[in-house]
Amino acid sequence: MREGKGHCGTVRAILGYIEASLPGAITLGDISSVFFMSEGHLCRLFRKEMGMSIIAYVKRQRMLMAARLLRDSGESVSDISARVGVSDPNYFCRAFKQEMGVTPSEYRSNALNSRIQG
Numbered sequence: 001m002r003e004g005k006g007h008c009g010t011v012r013a014i015l016g017y018i019e020a021s022l023p024g025a026i027t028l029g030d031i032s033s034v035f036f037m038s039e040g041h042l043c044r045l046f047r048k049e050m051g052m053s054i055i056a057y058v059k060r061q062r063m064l065m066a067a068r069l070l071r072d073s074g075e076s077v078s079d080i081s082a083r084v085g086v087s088d089p090n091y092f093c094r095a096f097k098q099e100m101g102v103t104p105s106e107y108r109s110n111a112l113n114s115r116i117q118g
Contacts, residue, residue, distance in 0.1 A: 010035065011049040014042075018058055022065060023085050026058055062086060063099040070104055071111040077104045 017034060018026060028039045031054070035042065046054040062084045069080045081092035096104045 008049065011046060014046065014054075018054075018061065022058075022061055023083060025085065028054065059095060060099060063096050066092070066096060066104065067100060067107060070108040080104070 014031060014035060017031060021030075028042060032039045032042045037045070043054055046057070050057060052060075066080050066084045069075060069083060070077075073080070075083070077093065078089045081087075081089045084092075086092040086095065093103055096107070100107055102110065
């Protein structure tokens with residue numbers, strides 16, 4: 001996280017809220033209401049402090065959570081998609097590949113191979 005001027009505590013609180021809310025739907029409106037700021041101000045503050053948009057951050061956190069589940073559980077890709085808050089498994093697979101560079105199935109296979117070889 002980048003250190004900004006005076007907003008670091010607010011952004012940390014926003015990050016905590018996102019993490020606690022991750023499996024469910026998270027909207028800019030929800031976050032801005034909780035932190036008493038406009039959506040525009042929220043987006044500018046977050047980008048300034050984090051170097052990425054709040055939407056990109058939420059998507060990244062969902063995919064990182066999915067990666068842990070793929071590695072550590074035997075759940076289906078569809079079930080993991082739902083658990084991380086993505087209702088469309090096809091979109092989930094595209095988003096996962098975009099973020100992680102491989103499909104969810106390839107990621108799981110690579111993780112299993114690493115365990116076996118390691």
